[in-house]
């Protein structure tokens with residue numbers, strides 16, 4: 001009973017945290033589309049998304065993957081962009097409407113408890129969302145449940161911390177300032193599914209078949225430090241609250257540390273920060 005209460009408090013906190021950063025995701029939605037367009041295509045290929053299919057996007061944020069899927073499924077198909085935060089599905093809905101996509105609808109859904117019937121989708125896709133579930137195994141079982149037999153799933157989750165300086169520079173600079181690990185241990189964060197073997201076992205044990213886990217490099221190119229700082233702070237759900245609670249001199253100290261670290265990645269006039277995501281796919 002106590003464990004269930006803790007789990008539900010943890011989930012409530014995580015969901016509220018994402019809702020609070022939705023304005024940043026609305027502002028930077030086009031940048032998000034462009035930064036991760038290769039991941040989007042890899043996901044749609046791995047999930048076998050094609051004409052006439054019914055596709056569910058989980059943890060959609062501004063809906064980049066679902067909106068791209070809508071082009072592939074065409075007028076005979078349908079895409080549901082879903083997220084646990086209503087504020088995020090509102091962004092996806094307005095972007096789909098702006099593009100005149102009549103085959104996209106949105107829904108508030110928790111990927112750990114998907115309020116959809118069994119076997120109701122041909123494909124499920126999720127980009128950088130599953131690792132934030134409080135219980136990853138439950139999420140993997142839920143995804144399988146809503147897929148029709150033979151249907152396919154593809155999810156992207158960040159690879160190991162040390163392979164993603166584009167984000168860890170910020171997390172480490174905050175952690176050094178606070179004298180603590182960011183995000184704290186035990187809280188599902190960006191790297192909580194970053195071990196490929198553990199991920200493969202988790203998905204197989206949840207009943208996915210033909211499981212494959214592959215790397216996809218995603219470097220982040222920015223013009224200067226301020227460009228990176230603004231975008232990363234606006235989008236990184238787990239850090240925006242921490243920064244907002246710090247005094248100005250604390251934030252300045254973090255900025256100075258991060259600026260020094262970023263310089264190591266300068267390439268001529270721009271800065272190129274490495275990143276790697278894992279693409280995990282399988283079928284029901």
Ligand SMILES: C[S@@+](CC[C@H](N)C(=O)[O-])C[C@H]1O[C@@H](n2cnc3c(N)ncnc32)[C@H](O)[C@@H]1O
Nearest residue numbers: 018059060061083084085110111127128129132
């Ligand atoms: C890093 S953002 C990724 C957004 C989008 N998929 C993308 O790649 O641009 C993480 C998203 O996961 C959503 N999220 C977190 N926990 C979730 C859950 N349990 N169920 C559904 N969505 C969740 C957040 O609201 C947020 O939109």
